[in-house]
Amino acid sequence: xxxxxxxxxxxxxxxxxxxxxxxxxxxxxxxxxxxxxxxxxxxxxxxxxxxxxxxxxxxxxxxxxxxxxxxxxxxxxxxxxxxxxxxxxxxxxxxxxxxxxxxxxxxxxxxxxxxxxxxxxxxxxxxxxxxxxxxxxxxxxxxxxxxxxxxxxxxxxxxxxxxxxxxxxxxxxxxxxxxxxxxxxxxxxx
Amino acid sequence: xxxxxxxxxxxxxxxxxxxxxxxxxxxxxxxxxxxxxxxxxxxxxxxxxxxxxxxxxxxxxxxxxxxxxxxxxxxxxxxxxxxxxxxxxxxxxxxxxxxxxxxxxxxxxxxxxxxxxxxxxxxxxxxxxxxxxxxxxxxxxxxxxxxxxxxxxxxxxxxxxxxxxxxxxxxxxxxxxxxxxxxxxxxxxxxxxxxxxxxxxxxxxxxxxxxxxxxxxxxxxxxxxxxxxxxxxxxxxxxxxxxxxxxxxxxxxxxxxxxxxxxxxxxxxxxxxxxxxxxxxxxxxxxxxxxxxxxxxxxxxxxxxxxxxxxxxxxxxxxxxxxxxxxxxxxxxxxxxxxxxxxxxxxxxxxxxxxxxxxxxxxxxxxxxxxxxxxxxxxxxxxxxxxxxxxxxxxxxxxxxxxxxxxxxxx
Numbered sequence: 001x002x003x004x005x006x007x008x009x010x011x012x013x014x015x016x017x018x019x020x021x022x023x024x025x026x027x028x029x030x031x032x033x034x035x036x037x038x039x040x041x042x043x044x045x046x047x048x049x050x051x052x053x054x055x056x057x058x059x060x061x062x063x064x065x066x067x068x069x070x071x072x073x074x075x076x077x078x079x080x081x082x083x084x085x086x087x088x089x090x091x092x093x094x095x096x097x098x099x100x101x102x103x104x105x106x107x108x109x110x111x112x113x114x115x116x117x118x119x120x121x122x123x124x125x126x127x128x129x130x131x132x133x134x135x136x137x138x139x140x141x142x143x144x145x146x147x148x149x150x151x152x153x154x155x156x157x158x159x160x161x162x163x164x165x166x167x168x169x170x171x172x173x174x175x176x177x178x179x180x181x182x183x184x185x186x187x188x189x190x
Numbered sequence: 191x192x193x194x195x196x197x198x199x200x201x202x203x204x205x206x207x208x209x210x211x212x213x214x215x216x217x218x219x220x221x222x223x224x225x226x227x228x229x230x231x232x233x234x235x236x237x238x239x240x241x242x243x244x245x246x247x248x249x250x251x252x253x254x255x256x257x258x259x260x261x262x263x264x265x266x267x268x269x270x271x272x273x274x275x276x277x278x279x280x281x282x283x284x285x286x287x288x289x290x291x292x293x294x295x296x297x298x299x300x301x302x303x304x305x306x307x308x309x310x311x312x313x314x315x316x317x318x319x320x321x322x323x324x325x326x327x328x329x330x331x332x333x334x335x336x337x338x339x340x341x342x343x344x345x346x347x348x349x350x351x352x353x354x355x356x357x358x359x360x361x362x363x364x365x366x367x368x369x370x371x372x373x374x375x376x377x378x379x380x381x382x383x384x385x386x387x388x389x390x391x392x393x394x395x396x397x398x399x400x401x402x403x404x405x406x407x408x409x410x411x412x413x414x415x416x417x418x419x420x421x422x423x424x425x426x427x428x429x430x431x432x433x434x435x436x437x438x439x440x441x442x443x444x445x446x447x448x449x450x451x452x453x454x455x456x457x458x459x460x461x462x463x464x465x466x467x468x469x470x471x472x473x474x475x476x477x478x479x480x481x482x483x484x485x486x487x488x489x490x491x492x493x494x495x496x497x498x499x500x501x502x503x504x505x506x507x508x509x510x511x512x513x514x515x516x517x518x519x520x521x522x523x524x525x526x527x528x529x530x531x532x533x534x535x536x537x538x539x540x541x542x543x544x545x546x547x548x549x550x551x552x553x554x555x556x557x558x559x560x561x562x563x564x565x566x567x568x569x570x571x572x573x574x575x576x577x578x579x580x581x582x583x584x585x586x587x588x589x590x591x592x593x594x595x596x597x598x599x600x601x
């Protein structure tokens with residue numbers, strides 16, 4: 001098991017994916033231009049997709065690219081272009097006073113939580129494609145069937161709750177963004 | 191590792207040997223060459239067909255019937271000066287053409303162009319790759335090719351390309367939803383994502399083609415949505431010459447412009463092939479019982495169907511006027527997405543049991559009525575200049591527009 005898990009090809013794939021993810025993530029923070037940051041984000045998302053494929057979660061990899069790279073970052077770019085990318089933000093000014101302290105505390109808590117999680121759980125890294133129940137994940141097209149079964153049986157409640165949450169978010173956004181045109185232009189010549 | 195590879199491609203049944211590797215390499219090279227060759231022909235074909243429809247002669251100088259015109263154009267573009275505007279974002283400007291070209295190439299890899307052929311004792315699928323995610327790869331790649339258009343428009347540092355980029359991003363997201371929904375319908379009926387299985391499920395005659403088996407609605411929705419994804423007329427608001435100069439590639443010249451052009455026509459061919467694969471059974475068709483050349487006929491069937499759709503795209507361009515931008519959004523969000531979603535639910539119901547199917551159909555009709563009511567309510571609440579612009583399908587007659595204006599003057 002160990003011998004197959006650490007075969008040269010899978011190590012190479014892992015290193016490539018890790019490099020893509022890390023370089024992209026650092027790029028998101030370091031780039032001065034918001035569009036370049038968005039591009040770095042796409043790079044990270046691709047790296048994650050590669051990591052998914054290496055774990056034989058092909059469907060997740062495809063969805064990662066379709067949903068995140070294909071739709072969400074496109075929306076980011078849409079917003080960036082509309083708001084104008086030439087405006088440079090001055091990072092020394094704090095719009096919310098004290099946010100840096102809270103951000104620091106948040107980071108410490110998250111990292112501590114991650115470390116405890118890692119320390120207390122058993123490691124599945126190296127053993128390729130293990131589902132949460134410990135059974136081996138089926139590969140090829142069986143993968144999608146397994147995922148569908150899990151989403152619509154074991155995790156049905158979470159799945160439906162997520163769907164409801166997204167709908168609520170959309171309705172809320174429309175409510176907030178939509179103004180009555182008659183109200184803000186009494187002259188009628190809007 | 192070997193076992194699951196064999197489930198997607200019988201070529202890997204006995205492990206990855208040198209012979210298998212060579213076969214795969216040959217498939218890649220042949221696929222690439224065939225696509226490049228057909229792009230050259232496609233550009234010539236489009237120009238020739240359009241000029242025939244417009245009573246012009248079209249390209250005629252180079253080669254018989256001007257068939258080498260594309261080659262001459264390519265050479266010309268290759269030797270032109272390569273300009274990068276001073277205002278451009280240099281890295282992104284240079285990256286963008288490849289973001290359009292590479293997805294166009296990758297998508298073709300999943301198209302099955304024939305049956306299975308025996309080469310040196312190895313069963314070889316006549317498609318470059320048969321990944322387990324299959325048709326999702328096409329969706330992913332069309333999602334990536336948007337970036338080419340958006341970034342090209344933005345990085346040019348110019349006004350009209352930027353507008354084109356904003357239009358492209360909104361249009362692509364709108365039509366991708368309808369596209370995905372129709373693909374879900376097909377995947378539900380097939381029970382597999384892989385293009386090879388989708389084609390195999392349609393192999394037993396015309397009545398098994400998805401075009402007929404799923405009702406014609408998904409096919410129509412898919413055809414419209416894919417035309418919008420391609421930015422081809424009548425959905426070419428992204429490169430509307432009359433409004434945006436040249437659209438996202440206004441500032442491009444030389445080889446980089448050629449890459450955009452190449453990718454656009456390559457996408458046209460690939461998407462024709464994808465439609466054939468999903469709805470018309472791909473290489474399915476009548477095969478005469480002649481020894482040794484039986485494998486040729488599926489390829490011929492595939493080519494014939496694909497050329498049919500390629501011609502349809504040229505015909506669209508010659509015959510249909512461009513959509514206005516708000517009409518485009520209306521058609522995508524208010525018509526195609528509800529229609530494809532409702533049809534998917536009905537198909538899913540019928541796949542379980544006929545009674546469920548009829549129940550679903552009743553529910554969809556109910557929802558449709560409510561939605562239509564909501565649209566009319568929303569429309570009547572609209573005031574201001576937008577109210578003068580009618581929705582899809584209506585033509586703003588000059589008299590009506592004038593009356594609307596004069597009525598407003600009175601108020």
